[in-house]
Amino acid sequence: MRQSIKQICRHVSSKTIFSQPSNNLSRKDIEKLTTSELLCKLGFIAQPNAGLVHWLPLGKGVLDNVNNIVRKRHNENKCVEVELSSISHSSIWDKTNRWNNNELFKIGEYCLAATAEEEITTLVTPYLNSYKKMPFIGYQITRKYRNEKRSRGGLLRGREFYMKDAYSFDIGETEALKSFNSMNETYEKIFNDLRLPWVKANADSGDIGGDLSYEWHIVSEIGEDDIVKCNNCGSCGNVERSHSIKGEDGKFVEESDVKYFLSKENELICIYFPKGRKLSMKFVKEEDLVDFNEQLMNKDEIINKFVENNEQNDGLVTIFRLIDKQVGPGTKMPDLPDNVKFNKNHMITFQELDITESQEGDHCDSCKEGTLVNMKGVEVGHTFYLGTKYSKPLEGNFIDKDNKKKPYYMGCYGIGISRIIGVIADILRDNNGLRWPSIIAPIQVSIINKNTKKNDDDVKFEDTLVKELQNKNIRVENDDSDKISFGKKLNKSKIIGVPLQVIVGVNEGIVEIETRGCLFSEEFRKIKEIEGDKWGWEIISKSNVEKHIVKKEYASKVIEILLKDM
CATH class of the missing domain: 3.30.930.10 (Bira Bifunctional Protein; Domain 2)
Known part of the structure; x- marks a missing residue:
């Protein structure tokens, strides 16, 4: 049995073969690396070219x-x-x-x-x-x-x-x-x-x-998408999709902005919306009022194209005005460019349109009571x-x-x-390295002996613990390499994001289980309260590390409980 367990552990340990450079990474090194660089450095992935990925054993x-x-x-x-x-x-x-x-x-x-x-x-x-x-x-x-x-x-x-x-x-x-x-x-x-x-x-x-x-x-500041969520009913939407209640009924903004577009017939489209808000072209097009010329042109090109068309048609080309519902009497609206000549009989106005994106502070359009909060996703x-x-x-x-x-x-x-x-990888990493949720971590538990020379009791305990954990379908690595020190083994385990480190050889009859924090669910608290004394279970919090000291015979039980909360 000893041989078969060592073979299994050696196979798991081989997953870290690509991550040996991690032993030399300091906290400052980790902080400087992007998450992509860190994943490459630690042997999870390799990137032969931009946008391409090789998946290495850990990844x-x-x-x-x-x-x-x-x-x-x-x-x-x-x-x-x-x-x-x-x-x-x-x-x-x-x-x-x-x-x-x-x-x-x-x-x-x-x-x-x-x-x-x-x-x-x-x-x-x-x-x-x-x-x-x-x-x-x-x-x-x-x-x-x-x-x-x-x-x-x-x-x-x-x-x-x-x-x-x-x-x-x-x-x-x-x-x-x-x-x-x-x-x-x-x-x-x-x-x-x-x-x-x-x-x-x-x-x-x-x-x-x-x-x-x-x-x-996934809510994260690295996100490119802007999302708004109601603080009352929880309704959520991409700002490009979500309507909201903006301002007070009957109250108009002091000043509006304007953007110019062309129709397919090279008519001028002027869209007026509150200054400081973002125009939603999706909402504009959903109104289905004008057929837009989709060709991208800047303001000067648009105006010149309209002026040319207007002159050829004796100043009778239509100007469309699309006006947001927050723009009304008393709102200061930008004048048309000086070279735009128009006939009032050929000006068509559409008013009270909801054509700006939602933003933080708006009222929820679903429950009418809550206000919207911004987040990145x-x-x-x-x-x-x-x-x-x-x-x-x-x-x-x-x-x-x-x-x-x-x-x-x-x-x-x-x-x-x-x-x-x-x-x-990006949102959970810290200055010690990666932090994988236990459910997806490639290795969930590292067993590390503090002593260079193991005694027979420690060897027997490690073999038994490995077997117990594997019977619980827990992914375990017994790091019994004699090529690196205890400190480097511990650092390697933490930096690649292994949730738990079981340290053997501390004191007779006990082990230390190190974590970088867990949820402490209600189930966890109940078990700790009922079994804590019997298991000799003590928790010591220091800096970013929690140490769970427990009797050896109950180590697998505590490990199983901790992993459920990580």
Whole structure:
């Protein structure tokens, strides 16, 4: 048994082979490194080029553990796992008008898959030929590819990345929304498992399409997305999507700003909105009042183009004024440029429009009572209700109970697996190194003997502890290397983010278990209160470290309890 346990421990320890330089990293070194650089330095990943990642043993361990959480929750929801080809033919992308997309890596008539709405719909159509075979949700966890122009942050925005994408197929809208809701519940379970601050935000469906979608964000200052959340009802949304109650009824702002655009007929569009607020072009276009010329031009180009058109048409070209509802009588509005001549009979005004983004301090549009609070978020998931957007052009049909051919009603659901890992590494790291939640840590426990020469009792205890922990499915490393000192072993374990260090050889009959903090849940407190004296369990907090001193025979029990709270 001694030999087999040593072989197992040696195998786990080999995961750290790429992280040996970490022994020489000081706190100052750690503070200077970006999270991407730290992950590379510690042997989790390697980056051969911008946006590309090699997953090394430690990083692969984290990746597998995140995948297992996602897989478990999808299987509980009776989703079926598949794995599609990474290469997709242009013919099906042409049918959905998505082939002319600059984000696709194209290889002649093929592309590397960035998403799989086309492929999965084409795949299941011959099989889901009857209403009796639905609902059906298929998912995969695989690499995806995107010709990202501004790859950044290592795992945050890559050209190749790991993603979970799922697709639901139903016989009608009611049934499809039921699948959509069940998948949102699955997402809640996944993000709760990860024990991170997360929000579900009303979102813009973007290029994917559909009528209803949610963004799933990990709340962090590194995020690029601006989110607002009501402090009363908890309603949450991306500022680009969320309407809010701005100002007081009947009270207008003192001064407005203006932005100029052209219509497709080169008419002038003047949009007036409160100075200091951000105009939402999404909200403007949703009003569907004017057909915008999408060609990007600066203010001078817009004005000159209108003036030229106006002169050619004897000053009779229409000017559209779109005015936000906070702009009204008494508001100082910018004058039109001097070279813009207009005829009042050819000026059309649309007023009382809600066309600015929400911001902190606005009142909630859902409950009408709370105020909005700003936060930054990193989008790590998105859920869409698609309807028949893809099934109709791809002829994804089934035979219903009346023997009629009908298109599937679909939903799609993505989670950025590798992005989640990058965000977790970034927001939980401290000046001692990485800090992985125990559920995804590649190694959960390091056993380290303080003495260079182990006595027989310590050897026997370590072997027994390893076996007990492995029987509890706890990932354990027995660091019995004689090539580095105790201090360096301890530092290595902490810097790569191992949640617990079990220190043997301190005093006869006891061990020390070091952590960098845990949640101390109600369950933890109850067990500590009931069993603490019997187990000889003492907690000493010092700086960023907590030491749990416990009798050897109860070490595995305390370790199991601590890991649940980390």
